[in-house]
Amino acid sequence: METQTRRFKQNAREAMADGQLAQALTRLGEGFPLRRAEAIDRLPEFDQLRDAAKAIKDHTLAHLDLYLEQYESKVKEAGGHVHWCRTGQDAREKILEICRTVGAKTVTKSKSMIGEEIAINDFLEENGVAPIETDLGEYIIQLRKEPPSHIIAPAVHLNKGQVEDTFRKAHTNLDPARNLDDPKSLLEEARVELREKFLHADVGLTGANFLIAETGTNVLVTNEGNADLTYSLPRVHIVIASLEKVIPTLEDTATVLRVLARSGTGQDITVYTTFCTGPKRPDDLDGPDEYHVILLDNGRTELVGTEFQEMLRCIRCGSCLNHCPVYHAIGGHAYGWVYSGPMGAVLIPGLIGIHEAGDLPNASTLCGKCETVCPMRIPLPKMLRAWRERQYQRKGNSAAGRWSLQLWAALAKRPKLYRAVTGPLMTALAIFGRKRGRFKWLPLAGGWTGPRDLPAPQGDSFIAQYHKGPVGAVVRSKGQ
């Protein structure tokens, strides 16, 4: 998709003007956190599992080259192919090349954020191969030509009425009298439409939640079973995954799986957890003839060894989005690219550059909720701050902002000057604000007084009053 990160402020304003979106975000903000809390209450060892999961990922990232090579050799042993792709363009071309070798006309696809990241659907379409999303949410947004608004619930910004409208427009043979006013009937409609497409697809494209080095296996975590039909029915299975998805062993995978769904949807485990290793073996009843893994870097190895390395622990559970008050206010599309919420605000500048996504790490109060709910204990606020530091170093923020900040810092470093400047200012504000106790508007304070009144200062500063007595305190209370 086209990057819209530079339009962040405008995107956010437009999103907040959408009343239907606000309702959807309220539902999300109430539902997911509650279910997560309930799931964790049922598992007293949850925090120990988080520590264990974090340790596994830290270890893997410290030996990333080793595990990736092991993974590659195990995939080959099982009869599969691994394609190392440095950029999104490399990955797109490799996928198209594989599709062409089998003369593919249609490609079924299960949900993959890497697919979104490299915009594979648009590319295949431009090259005469029809991609068909089979995850219900992804299918809906594909019909609407929208990007996902949430990493695990791509159509969470829509209500069922909007989905019905979308289906009635897209499914031209649909009986107008057919009842589509509840989620179940919508699901039935999508299922009927998709079933045929599963059967006729030439290639199945899936993502991967884990790539297991010990066995050369990719793991797929879904709730709809669509991934199983996607990989097992066509002749060719292509897995697209970024390289930090690698994990040493099956046992490690089991540990991380225990925190994944609980953190995201609040399920103990997702409905389907599928392990795919290589193409169909001679004794297998079904499965693909060919098995390919597109192993994508796309800037991730640049993050290794930096203050952003810990971001590569992310397992895309969505918990930070579900608990973020900024995400609850503006939704996922406002962020302007495929990722969103706190993880997006850290990852996007890492993948496309801070100069392209300067607002994202700034549009956070650093409230810290995301870090407390991250199953991998990723210090998201610390990394948001680290991006701000990089941005400041390269003078990436506005001149006016830098100037006022430097003025403030210059004063804060010189206590006597600070007192000389702030003292009379506060006293004057106290005099002007005495009558109402607050200001509806003040010059240079429009950011504050746009949405809220500014409480007036009480009078002379505390330090001045404490050391000199309340001499000249302009707003005295009755008792003092």
Next chain:
Amino acid sequence: MTEHSSSPSNPPASPNVGLFATCLVDLMRPSVGFATVKLLEDAGCRVSVPEAQTCCGQPAYNSGDSADARDIAKNVIQVFEGFDYVVAPSGSCAGMLSHHYPHLLKDDAAWKPRAEALAAKTFELVAFLTDVLQAEISPPDLDVTATYHDSCSGLRELGIKSQPRALLGKVGGLRLVEGDIPETCCGFGGLFCVKYPDISERMVDAKADDILATGADLLLAGDLGCLMNMAGRLKRRGARVEARHVAEVLAGMTDRPAIGEADEDTA
């Protein structure tokens, strides 16, 4: 002033406390500073308010200006390192001193130990009274229905949750009603609220709705930034709910108008 050896669990009988007033309390609401002095002195502390203090440096730190933030941090360390304890009526500023100064100065061999030493003896006011001094405070009665907002830094960096509620429980006549989302950020976020005013507005509106739904007459919190944001929005919406720093109620210093109120409003 000499260094005293003391630990959080074993405070000296009459500890020397340096009050870090915070820039907002200093400039906007001195009554919180005086309430803090009273609470500390009533609990047996000798309180000093160094004149050379300004700001903890968060505006610079959170804007990526680490060089200025480090300079400001060094000033605070120099001014306050001689005290037994440093106490601030703010979880956000106390968290800056106790969590972020050591991180800021971690690569500076001379300053790192000084930052860590200061961090170890810096506390937010209510946590200090409760956890360190285990002070038996006896605040005056206040007939009011109040709700409490857990400011983010105090809650998540410093673990302040039960302490203010325990102390407010000693205020006769005060009925504390919890909102549904006391732990959700109010949308202040320092410069965030002026850089992204419309997102901040959406966030503070959710807070305002929650506060109003409690039916409380008084909003309390331990951080003036959050309080000014919430009070400012509540007033803009025409709500009658008043807002005060928790120290004002605990010290019995509620004679000054509430945040954003004029004398006439409370007469």
